[in-house]
Amino acid sequence: MPTETVQPRPDSVGAATATVEVAGVRKRFGKVEALRGVSLEVLPGQVYGLLGPNGAGKTTLLRILLGLVRPDDGTVRVLGRPPGTPEALRRVGALIETPAFVPHLSGRTNLQVLARAKGLPDTEVDRVLEVVELHQRGNDRFTGYSLGMGQRLGVAAALLGDPKLLILDEPTNGLDPEGVASMRALVRSLGAGGTTVLFSSHQLGEVQQICDRVVVIDRGLVLADDTVTAIRDRPGSVTLDVWATPADQAARVLAEYTGQTPVEDGDADDRHLHLASAPDDVPGLIRALVAAGIDIHEVRRERQTLEGVFFALTSHDDDPTEES
Ligand code: ATP
16 A cells, blocks of 8 residues: 555645646756756646657656756746655656666566665555556566566556656657557556656657647757647648649639638649648638539548647758757
8 A cells, every 4th residue: 555655745736736847947968958948737637748759858858857857947846846855756756767677586576675665565566566467477587578568567666655746758669569558558547547647758649549638849849738639639730632623713712711822732633722721611611612613523621640740840951959
């Protein structure tokens, strides 16, 4: 059972208080500005995805939350406390790098060592092994574990003491599809059980499937911070393709109706017009085309995947190491 010390305390975290508060955080490593004024809030009970390409600053931000890296500027609060203080760390579980376990000891014994160091009873080891579904394999030596099992044992270690916040840095990195699915299900079930989870990922599909909220970060800047649905519904995330003849007249109606210049695409036999952002009233647009005597062959409204929005947000041609 969790000990008294891991329960939320009335003086620190209430229902309306953010579990993580980051405001205007900057961090420079030599010439590289890893974080350039990052602000975000993680509310209790949320599964929050930190999404970004290589070098975006995700790990730096997570390390700051754990007090492993000190920001140059800005303010950070974790469970209402400065990061890295014993009060904050006691209720935070983290998996930042590949966990180091003693290979010839069993998963259970490895966890017992960690649990005892934290003053936790062995029953807590059984609890976390069950949560990550390793209870059947708990007595096997760690050397016999697959990469995915090793990662799950790492999450189990992070869950010792029933933390209020779980921080996972790319927990599915390097896992096979089965390991990814299993880790995904684990994070989802932790979120459903009320644990606040902040995790970073390259896996856009997984963020889409398991997060309540996602922050897209690139080159040290937050580009989007919203629910998955809202990010997918941003202007420009739904496109419209229209096949109509005569195409030039159809283009004129589309431009008048939407204020956008449609892109003409396709060959002479299959010419179509593409709008980067579908209007809200597509039936109205169709009526306008018909009223202008235009023949409509096909109209297709496409919602971008989170992946599409993500790439649109993070694509840039310039040098990523260049400073602004
Ligand atoms: P990845 O997905 O590749 O792990 P990331 O989003 O986690 O990337 P960070 O590891 O936070 O990105 O790195 C952000 C930038 O800061 C990178 O340019 C990186 O090289 C640099 N950086 C991070 N830590 C250090 C350090 N200790 N010393 C020097 N530069 C660093």
